[in-house]
Amino acid sequence: MAANVVVPSDITLLEEKKCIGRRKLGLFEKLGLLGMAPMIHIHYSKIDKGDCRAVLSRKYDDDDNSEEAMIVKKRQESIRKQVVAHNFMWAGAGTMAGLTWWSFRRYNYQSRLVALPFIFYGGTFVGRAVGDIVTGRNAEFARDQFLASLPAKVYFNAAGA
Secondary structure (H helix, E strand, O other): OOOEEEEEHHHHHHHHHHHHEOOOOOHHHHHHHOOOOOOOOOOOOOOOHHHHHHHHEEEEEEOOHHHHHHHHHHHHHHHHHHHHHHHHHHHHHHHHHHHHHHHHOOHHHHHHHHHHHHHHHHHHHHHHHHHHHHHHHHOOOOOHHHHHHOOEEEOOOOOOO
């Protein structure tokens, strides 16, 4: 059995073609990338945080109005919204856990520890919803969110080449 070869995807090649330099990441983008968990790739079907960082650090020409440039700019903006909204997931989880800890202040620590993981997990969902609303990700077209979910690397397929 031959080994699988990982190659850049079509969208990554297009981004590299349209790139004119490097873009500095903002504070919330750095924090959002820091909060993302590492990913084990089995099929290379998702974009991981290293690839998100690579997409966000590319700079594109503002005067280029071609269809290809619009696609890579929309992808970068959608990934930026996704990364910034990720901060709110942790903020929601921390806030809900803190409020639970504070509201159980008159009880013993065992009752706090029983409730804390469930409320923390529920807070991640509340934080994601708030993050999507604040960053405008909920009003984004499905096409743009699909562009953001495309993987940066794929397995080489000789039949498709």
